[in-house]
Amino acid sequence: MDGVWIxxxxxxKVALWATAINLVLGVAVAxxxxxxxxxxxxxxxxxxxxxxxxxxxxxxxxxxxxxxRRGVFGAWLDRLGIELVFTWQGxxxxxxxxxxxxxxxxxxxxxxAVDPQLEDAARVLGxxxxxxxxxxxxxxxxxxxxxxxxxxFARALGEFGATLMIAGNLPGRTQTLSVAIYAAVQAGDDxxxxxxxxxxxxxxxxxxxxxxxxxxxxxxxxxx
Amino acid sequence: MRLRPLAALLLLVASGSAGAADLVVSxxxxxxxxxxxxxxxxxxxxxxxRVVLNLAASDVLLRQIASGAPADVFASADQxxxxxxxAAKAIDPATRQDFARNGLVLIVxxxxxxxxxxxxxxxxxxxxxxxxxxxxxxxxxxxxxAALEQLTLWQAVSAKGVLAQNVRQALDYVxxxxxxxxxxFSTDATVARDRVDVAATVPTPTPISYxxxxxxGSKQPKDAxxxxxxxxxxxxxxxxxxxxxxxx
Numbered sequence: 001m002d003g004v005w006i007x008x009x010x011x012x013k014v015a016l017w018a019t020a021i022n023l024v025l026g027v028a029v030a031x032x033x034x035x036x037x038x039x040x041x042x043x044x045x046x047x048x049x050x051x052x053x054x055x056x057x058x059x060x061x062x063x064x065x066x067x068x069r070r071g072v073f074g075a076w077l078d079r080l081g082i083e084l085v086f087t088w089q090g091x092x093x094x095x096x097x098x099x100x101x102x103x104x105x106x107x108x109x110x111x112x113a114v115d116p117q118l119e120d121a122a123r124v125l126g127x128x129x130x131x132x133x134x135x136x137x138x139x140x141x142x143x144x145x146x147x148x149x150x151x152x153f154a155r156a157l158g159e160f161g162a163t164l165m166i167a168g169n170l171p172g173r174t175q176t177l178s179v180a181i182y183a184a185v186q187a188g189d190d191x192x193x194x195x196x197x198x199x200x201x202x203x204x205x206x207x208x209x210x211x212x213x214x215x216x217x218x219x220x221x222x223x224x
Numbered sequence: 225m226r227l228r229p230l231a232a233l234l235l236l237v238a239s240g241s242a243g244a245a246d247l248v249v250s251x252x253x254x255x256x257x258x259x260x261x262x263x264x265x266x267x268x269x270x271x272x273x274r275v276v277l278n279l280a281a282s283d284v285l286l287r288q289i290a291s292g293a294p295a296d297v298f299a300s301a302d303q304x305x306x307x308x309x310x311a312a313k314a315i316d317p318a319t320r321q322d323f324a325r326n327g328l329v330l331i332v333x334x335x336x337x338x339x340x341x342x343x344x345x346x347x348x349x350x351x352x353x354x355x356x357x358x359x360x361x362x363x364x365x366x367x368x369x370a371a372l373e374q375l376t377l378w379q380a381v382s383a384k385g386v387l388a389q390n391v392r393q394a395l396d397y398v399x400x401x402x403x404x405x406x407x408x409f410s411t412d413a414t415v416a417r418d419r420v421d422v423a424a425t426v427p428t429p430t431p432i433s434y435x436x437x438x439x440x441g442s443k444q445p446k447d448a449x450x451x452x453x454x455x456x457x458x459x460x461x462x463x464x465x466x467x468x469x470x471x472x
Contacts, residue, residue, distance in 0.1 A: 064402075069400075070401045086353060168386050170387065186287070188287060
């Protein structure tokens with residue numbers, strides 16, 4: 001059973017970290033994009049959506065070239081004693097990058113749906129901008145952001161291509177469920193593979209059900 | 225006029241289908257460059273045939289063939305994978321023959337940053353990671369494991385192991401300097417000689433020999449047998465020798 005639980009624990013750790021980072025980064029960027037009035041806005045949005053459409057191998061390659069020991073940033077990080085390739089932190093970076101657009105898109109839509117009059121009212125009542133964000137905008141957008149975060153969590157759980165390229169296949173250290181499934185299938189160990197496939201499927205269905213239940217479209221209308 | 229892009233699109237979709245004379249050769253990853261050359265030479269002699277190479281770790285190829293993948297020839301990097309194929313009745317046992325030999329080497333990134341000169345150095349603190357094929361599915365990994373077990377170094381090295389999906393991935397990890405050392409076949413090290421150095425030749429308990437066989441379900445067994453014969457012909461041997469493979 002260790003063959004399943006260790007990769008499962010690692011996968012959950014990686015997916016939770018990736019989701020937490022994306023919540024902070026994604027919400028900040030989404031809020032900026034929702035409020036930014038500039039023609040460059042859609043260009044930035046498109047570039048940030050790239051991880052959703054690029055092949056995972058392309059992302060993995062970018063990460064390897066940037067963060068590898070001989071990479072642009074990697075060589076610099078290496079001197080500081082920070083290693084990302086073949087570490088679980090590397091897997092977090094891959095998952096974060098791949099799932100980022102899911103949080104950012106959902107959060108931007110949620111912020112844009114917030115009635116600006118409510119924010120103006122808060123300002124008139126003397127709240128500072130930071131307080132307007134935390135007490136008005138964020139709570140009103142919370143449902144959409146949570147739905148995006150759950151989708152991102154499910155995506156991070158299943159992340160494979162970029163993770164395999166940057167974090168490798170180190171049993172017990174970077175071997176997440178999807179990488180372990182790949183290794184088990186290659187080795188002909190169908191029993192272990194099947195068990196892990198079931199675990200991933202159930203976890204993702206639960207995350208999707210929660211995301212659907214929290215999605216903004218499902219807010220119950222208040223009858224007059 | 226308006227339909228022209230649509231027609232072009234349809235043509236593109238239709239052109240993807242394979243021709244009738246495709247000979248699918250599933251070959252171990254370590255044979256990548258050698259079999260590309262062998263395939264070209266075979267095509268020159270048999271213009272009616274197109275050699276389509278399917279390259280991966282031997283056990284991956286075996287799994288594909290055993291599950292009914294439409295391959296015609298199977299060339300693996302060790303006897304274990306071919307034995308499994310024979311046990312699964314995936315190959316025609318009468319056609320099985322050894323066609324090449326190889327060696328196992330310990331390689332390091334150019335410049336040898338961790339100062340590795342032999343397998344005994346891998347246990348030291350300077351070496352953090354060692355790449356080799358996953359022994360469960362990659363022959364080069366199985367040879368590595370057997371060789372290190374013989375030296376009673378397996379436990380120490382496997383604690384630092386980075387498992388590659390095939391021998392060429394292990395080679396790439398070393399060439400990029402992401403690991404301090406790795407185990408590959410000597411022919412793989414030759415392919416990347418400008419980026420990796422051979423630190424030592426590693427003796428293996430069983431010789432590294434490559435078997436080839438016609439796949440049991442092949443729709444063109446004659447063509448497959450002709451390809452197998454070509455690999456073992458003087459011309460085929462010469463091409464393989466050019467990539468560092470020894471005669472069986």
